[in-house]
Amino acid sequence: RKEVEQDPGPFNVPEGATVAFNCTYSNSASQSFFWYRQDCRKEPKLLMSVYSSGNEDGRFTAQLNRASQYISLLIRDSKLSDSATYLCVVSGEGAQKLVFGQGTRLTINP
């Protein structure tokens, strides 16, 4: 079983729609959680950290369910510029080692 599992997609949604991704992780001792965004042929960039109480950053909402070991990302009012691959990231052995999911590919259509 992979440490971090995501649905690879692709998700194709119309502009303005709401889209949600989930990921599950296997290490119950993980303490840090993130969503990264990666554009085609570019490096991953931190989108947002994920906190136990849930957190929001503009149109993006992240939630963490420790009991079920899953993390979600909700994007509201999606824009064409949201098209990218979204990586679910969880701390591994040692808080500084991060484990990356394979990513969920999202395409927003006009």
Added chain:
Amino acid sequence: DAGITQSPRYKITETGRQVTLMCHQTWSHSYMFWYRQDLGHGLRLIYYSAAADITDKGEVPDGYVVSRSKTENFPLTLESATRSQTSVYFCASSAGNSGGYTFGSGTRLTVV
């Protein structure tokens, strides 16, 4: 310029040659990491370093060597390149405050 830079951006090398990928960061971050990214595998950790002169293996270290004589540099060497090492290599750094990583722009390596 401040940040994390990788060089070269693109490299083609022959099987059996030694090649070194460079990574330099200007933030004095303690932690540095090397990942490779391949279709179907996502990002896989090759080596990481918690401080100068401290390095440790990641998930896929075979065929790679690292060093960290200075905090700001973390070169990755392929001792004898193989075709299976054709990949995109990303270097990353972290301050160690559980705040996530910042990645360099990557090196696309092709071994022919």
